[in-house]
Amino acid sequence: MREPPFKTILKPYGEALLTLAQTRPEIVCLGADLTRQTETDIFRDAIPDRFLNVGMAEANMISIAGAMARDGHVVFVNTFGVFCTRRCYDQIAMSVAYPNVNVKIVGFMPGLSSPGGPSHQAIEDVALMRALPNMLVVDPADAIEVRQAVQAVADHPGPVYLRLKRGENPLIFDDDHKFSLKKAHVIRSHKSSDVCIIASGMMLPSALAATRILESKGLTVSIVNVPVIKPLDAETIIPIVQQSGVVVTAENHTIFGGLGSAVAEAMAEEGVPVPLHRVGIRDVFAESGSREYLFSKYGLSTQNILNAVWAGLHLNTPVPVAPVHKTTPGEYAPV
Amino acid sequence: MVAIQGFGYLGQALSSAEIVATMFGGGFVRRGQDKFVMSPGHYVIVLYAVAAELGLLSREELANYGKDAALLEAIGTERTPLFDLVCGSLGQGLSGAVGFALSARLKKSDARTYAFLSDGEMEEGQVWEAAMFAAHNKHRMGQLTVVIDANNSQVDGTVTFVTTIEPLVDKWRSFGWRVEEVDGHDVSALQAAFAKGPAAPEPLVIIARTEILGRMKSIPSTADGHFIKLDKDLERAVLKELEAALA
Structure with a gap:
């Protein structure tokens, strides 16, 4: 770590998808007028025949x-999370989830x-996609997981919702990190712990930062990274x-x-x-603003x-104060 | 099927019988080669009749139409046998047909794709998303033929009562499609229209003007064409009229 x-x-996703598609001719890539934003410009330029901008x-x-x-292709559909969940829920249910076809x-x-x-803020996309039979839901935490998740979801014969951070993706895990569609990733566990933190996606850095602070206060902390929210690996988590x-x-x-x-x-x-x-976000729509501002204001901070x-x-002592990380351009820190 | 149950989507079968018979009986949809999409799943009853006529389904199976646990459900599902895509939620079939056409092109196949739509579906925005896409100059889909059963019927009454979808011919033409408008109960006219499918790079839409009860005189015009209920007297009258027409 x-x-x-x-x-x-x-572009960890865009590069991983292109690399995979170069050896797998059944992979096609669809987009809806957000090609560069979804990292698929490199796919479009390298394999134009299998790239389609639907508008x-x-x-x-x-x-x-x-x-x-249905006709044998493995189809990656790319746009912003709000638009590919809220806007076309019946289509996902009827054209993808119910027939259980190979659409990512x-x-x-x-x-x-x-x-x-x-x-533009997909705050309930996981809930929507979790509710659909046959649909897997994946929320990777870093660029290493994103790369491996692309291969894993392509290998899974059925529908997957893959939730990806746009732009700069942090490198949290070491290169030998193993992403699994089946097993949650136990970062640290104890026979008995004061606290168990379970995090996914962009909240993992905050969970790691909180763990460090809690441990410095003498608490034992188990921490589990859960990039696959459905199916949930209860077998690992419950004990x-x-x-x-x-x-x-x-x-x-x-x-x-x-x-x-x-x-x-x-x-x-x-x-x-x-x-x-x-x-998490407590039953409220947010507003425009920077990640730092929004994560602090809407309850997503360390x-x-x-x-x-x-x-x-039920501790009566003052709550420890989370430090503010200073970052330079190209760096990523939890809020 | 409807007579046995006493109710069902008979109106859809009567308005589309000649269209679907022409597609499958007239040599247009090549089984095992071309793709066929039924967008309004309520019409699936007419596909069951076609499948039985082609020897792909038994008459006994037809008798179970719409019953609990039957293979032949009243509205199309993923269990619907024999056809490539039968939708239930309206307005999605044309997009599916576009997907099949794109897939065939990627596979360098000369398969044609046929989609059956209804006029009521034209109220769904997705139909026009797909229509715009299919005729775009980059992927003009000459291998795609759409037929619209324009029977002026939807659940709450006539389409013209609910909203205005006309002028359909002008609308589709303005989207870049070739348009044929025919009497949907005239088999010769339908054959001539379907025969124009492969002739050009633009997709073809056939607007088949039909009547929801076909041209049946025995069914009162006050009947709910979307979902017909048959009592024994009406059933006898309908069967007599149909048998006389086929004699």
């Missing part, structure tokens, strides 16, 4: 993708990572949360229907008597995780 502030790289017509794009997949829906700008306000004093989930998404809900469902069904605090732990453990 690397240390914050993290170095970043550009601003996401419903049409999804149904086209469904039919191409790639939605960029998850949660409050877009400065563009509620029209860890069972031995914890409090569970805190952290997701760049509404607290309804995403990672926190998935963990809550698994814990309830297993009868795990441990309090759960969900760090401080929010620390506050949740303190509340969950």
